[in-house]
Amino acid sequence: MEYKSENRICQNCKRDFVIEPDDFGFYEKIKVPPPTFCPECRLIRRLAWRNEKSLYKNECGKCKKQIISVFSQDSGINVYCRPCWWSDSWDGTEYRIDIDFSKDFFSQLNNLLHKAPAPSLFGLYTTLTNSEYTNMVSYLKNCYLLTHSDEDENCMYGSCVVGCKDSVDNTMLDYSELCYENMDCQKCYQTLYSVDSANCRNVYFCKNCVDCSDCFGCANLRSQKYNIFNVQYSKEEYQEKIKEMVINSYQKTKELREQVYEFWKRFPQKYMHERHNSNVSGDYIYNSKNTHNSFIVADIEDSKFCSYITAGGKTANAYDFTHFGVNSELIYESILTGYTSNIKFGFFATFDSSNLEYCLLCTGSKDCFGCVGLKKKQYCILNKQYTREEYEELIPKIKKHMNGVPYVDKQGLEYKYGEFYPIELSPFGYNATTAQEFFPLTREEVEKESYNWKEPEDKNYKIDIEPENLPNSIDVVDEEILSKVIGCEHKGLCNETCMTAFKIVPNELQFYKRMNLPLPHLCSNCRHYQRNKFRNPMKLWHRSCMCDRKNHFHGEGKCELEFETSYAPDQPEIVYCEKCYQQEVY
DSSP states (O other): OOOOOEEEEOTTTOOEEEEOHHHHHHHHHHTOOOOSSOHHHHHHHHHTTOOSSOOEEEEOTTTOOEEEESSOGGGOOOEEOHHHHHSSSOOGGGGOOOOOTTSOHHHHHHHHHTTSOEESSOBOGGGEESOOSEEEEEEEESOBSEEEEEEEEEEESOEEEESOEEEEEEEEEESOBSOEEEEEEESOEEEESOEEEESOEEEESOBSOBSOEEEESOBSOBSOEEEETTEEOOHHHHHHHHTTTOTTBHHHHHHHHHHHHHHHTTSEEESSOEESOEEEEEEEEESOEEEEEEEEEESEEEEESOEEEOSSSOEEEEEEEEEEESSEEEEEEEEEEESEEEEESOEEEESSEEEEESOEEEESOEEEESOBSOBSOEEEETTEEOOHHHHHHHHHHHHHHHHHSOEEOTTOOEEOTTOOOOGGGOSSOGGGSHHHHHSOOOHHHHHHTTOOOOOOOOOOOOOOBOGGGSOSBGGGOOGGGGGOOEEOTTTTOSSSOOOSEEOOOHHHHHHHHHHTOOOOSSOHHHHHHHHHTTSOOSOOEEEEOOOOOTTSTTOSSOOOOEEEESSOTTSSOEEEOHHHHHHHOO
């Protein structure tokens, strides 16, 4: 069947969006109706169900231990600690409910979500060693407040950290060691305050540098040594000048940071961050092909509107899929899902699951609809067991009922079969989710949309040291600092889920001493948000190359190549096409 492009109006934001012929083909293949929300609104809706970094004190509903959880006590979620949740000591069918055709389906599913147990934190806890305070993780050893990360050792305060050792405060760091305060760096050693760099060693404040060592404050270098602000020095000269930088001083580091950021603005940026791809669009895409409008993805093909897809195993034929993947296919409008096939509208539907629709927190299950917290089950609806014949007879009736009696949210938006879960039913406050990182809203804006807003929980601590009173240098800091509560410089006045205060833990202090670094003045959440300022948004603009160099391939006049880029037109970056960018790097 041949399809034509169609213009639609988003049910939510009322803006036009286009459904392409290939999109219609995918929807037909997996038997779902075309979306009524535009791609951006669909992404925000999923991200508002993804709490990566906001943690709360709670109590295990089974063993009654005090625990840390992504679900707050006032969320109404029945939280189990990870050992209890993953154990065989309970059965999700105990919480079964009968389908009620007099009520809308989403309300019934939301009722079940608040009855069946949920894991306190996400991830494969049996692969964790001394890494309790972590979320969305696997295969960690001696890690602390690390999220969305795998195969790390002795790492802290990071997100999207993979295969790393002895590193602190990094985002999107892969296979690196002794790294601090980096964004989007790969295979680096002793790399600090750097962005978009790879295969670097002993570099500080560098951007878009590859195969470099012993460099400071540089941009767009390739295979260089002993450079300071892109000026070449001899080894002896470099070593002498580096002594003047004094990065163990907080004040000096702050001044250098501002100087470096201004220097970086002089240099052109490639229109997208990518490597080893074929026919892709979006940003931060690696080892992928035939994938479009996707962000922070790897090892993915024949997909669209995806984000946070993990490397390590192919993900294929996925639309509107956020977080995880790996050996997965035919995924639609799902989040936190991996090692699966044919999953529609899933939330943490994982590990050898298949043919699931509207299932949350289900593992090893197949052929289920609208279930929560099931393990190794089949032919269940709202956690009630049916025969295969009963199941196959009921499913069409439920889908018809969802269309005839849709859920209507507080804004008057209808949720029929084919829609992901409404934001207003998310158990997380909007400001506590990844939606706030990429699409920030004020409290007033959140309440206007009728979403949930999470107020900071009362803290029973007294701040011992205000950030302005911290020692300027690590040289004079001793172990007494470990007992002190330090105030965050933002004082909770930012829009960055500020924790208002923080403590230094022993391994963290050892790292600062080893690397000769000053103590931080911001809590870990605010530090995460500062790094995010160097990560482009999950949004594309149609732009043309800004290059007007006469010695480039286009000759006289401005380059006329056009592209889709995540660099917004009103931002200060100089954005080049790939050809012009390659002629500019050293």
